[in-house]
Every structure is written in structure tokens, then in C-alpha cells.
Amino acid sequence: MKKDIHPENYRLVVFQDLSADYTFLTKSCAPTKDTITWEDGKEYPLVKMEISSQSHPFYTGKMMFVDTAGRIDKFNKKFAKFGKKEEPANEAAPAKEDTPATEDAPAE
DSSP, rough: OOOSSSSSSOEEEEETTHHHEEEEEEEOOOOOSSEOOTTSSSSEEEEEEETTTTTOOHHHSSSSOOOGGHHHHHHHHGGGSSSSOOOOOOTTOOOOOOOOSSSSOOOO
């Protein structure tokens, strides 16, 4: 292992899954400004997250619809211009005919 590449500031941190209302306490060096009082009465740094093993479909076996902060609407608005492109009626490409190959005409 390479020396001096791992952080030294590990501490107990509470992670809170906002979509499943689930919290757990573990060691981490994730930066945060929020704090929360844990079940033992002590105050710990708090990291809020959108998804965890309690809300992810892979772990739960069921789909949960979670739209935080209108992300689906933002996505649809951002990529709406990449939708269907309409061709002008005059310049539409002619349809290719399906004709069986004969001895005179080579097959494509």
C-alpha cells in the first residue's frame, strides 16, 4: 500500500437516508456541518444522503419512486431538445422497396 494517502481524521458520523427515514452510525471522514443527537445522547456529525441500502431497489427488491428536488423534471427539460426530429414533408426520404433477389440483380 502507498504511504500517506489515507486521511487521518476518521470519526464517528451519523448517515441519514432521507428517502427511507433510516439512520446509522459509522466511522467516516466525510465533511459535514450538520450535527444530530444519536440514541446514546451524544452529538455526532450528520451526513444526509438520498439513497442507501434501505432504499435502493437492488437491496430492497422493490422499486421506490423518489423524486427529490424535481430531478425528473429537470432531466426532461434539459433533454427535451433531443426528442423527436420532424422531417419536412417535401424532403422526406423515399421508402426502400423490399424486392426479392433474382438471378439478374445481386442481393445487397
